[in-house]
Amino acid sequence: MTALTQYAALGRRAVINTIRRPTAVVPSLLFPLLFLALSSAAFDRTTTIPGFPPVESFLQFVVATTVIQGALFGAVAAGADMATDIEDGFFERLLASPAPRGSILVGRVTGAAALGFFQGILYFAITILFGLTVEGGVVAVLLVAVTAATVAAGIGSIAVAFALRTGSAEAVQGAFPMLFAGLFVSSAFFPRDLMSGWFKTVATFNPMSHMIEGLRHQVIAGLSASRFLVALAVAGGIFLVGFTMAGRALAGRLAERA
């Protein structure tokens, strides 16, 4: 077995592992959709507040946020699965095998990225059925899904790092809401122009605001390469930080074992 096939096999296992557990995959898939349905019905009348960007509906305003949210949920499942592998001893068996150490990490992260991408496409397919208009068309959908996959890989890496540090699926699941902190203190759910005070300042400095706004622009206004590149750069930054953290956590765990 070549290193590449080992990487692919562990990535495939990560995806199958997640899909086969309805208790993990169903909330990860449905929760963001539920939030979307909820916020669309709850905040639709707020689009009439002066200063709200021109949109057809709150659904159109918030759909890009939902795709990123879905990627985050799926990514946390990657961390929880890693912790389960540690708890049930599979991780130790992997270490005892000749598989490259990096494949343990890359497999999980690739799995998270693949799920993030397909979840993004699925969310758009469903919301289009419910009347969503994507001004940037199919290309915009793909751009948002690619960014979601990158974010999923980054946040998945952070979740895996947490799993490697704690070795507890419960701790990973318990910590998952914290991963949404960056999204909440941003313009993911409401326009920055309607915020005030220190919160608006924080949201302006939060890179997540710029990522979401870049993706949102593709949906509500049409394609814009510069705005997409800003969004992708933020997602790439999250990935770099997360993957470095996961690499260090794996090295730390291996050092403790040795």
Place this chain on the structure above:
Amino acid sequence: MVGHSVSSRRITWAIASRSLMLIPRVLSTFIPSLVMPVFLTIAMAGAFSGLVLLPAFPAEKALDWFIPMTTVQGAAFAGITTGMGLARDLDSGFYDRLLLSPATRGALLAGPIVASVLRATIPLTLLVVIAVVSGATFHAGAATVVTLALASFGIALVAGAWSVGLALRFKTQQVAPLMQTGVFLAIFLSTAQMPLEYLTGWLHAVARVNPMTNVLALAREGFLGEITWDGTWPGLVSLAAMAALTLLFAARQMRRVIP
């Protein structure tokens, strides 16, 4: 019989105490349940501060609208973490030893549910302090906290019974997302985000019949105006009904569980 009932109480208290002792020992599982409601308060009151620009919005500040909801949510988290702890005990086999002991099933069930309610005092205290510090409006003075506490403890009991029931049903920590989903659904399919008159379509229809709408009205009563019996009793009745249903579910799972 008297000796039996005293023994059951002691077992209940011992299990509840153990659950409370686990807070500092497994801090990584409890901290998110404490930090999350605080964070949501700041995030929602900040992000949605523009909501008060809507005509006839019932709160003076977005904080007054959101802090009772996040406090109730914090109490619900307290219940969920108790259920997650039970699922861990079931996973590790520790709970099997309890099931094989002479302790009554009722006492084993009551322990984590009592712990859920006691755990809820931590987020409640923290969020009341935050409400005071950040200038929330206490229209009804100290009574504002009383109705908030009633709603919080009630929801902690409901979420605790729900999560414990699920833990006993599935006997694995993997059920944690399902525990969270149920509670999130109950809270957000109500007036958690916006007043009933601003909700549109299906959400308006669901929130109108969701008992959580009454519970949130109870929690918010003193933050939005004076406390009245007419504004209080629907919340209390809703809590009683939800508690009865979830306790029944948990008791049913407890009867079925096999070590």
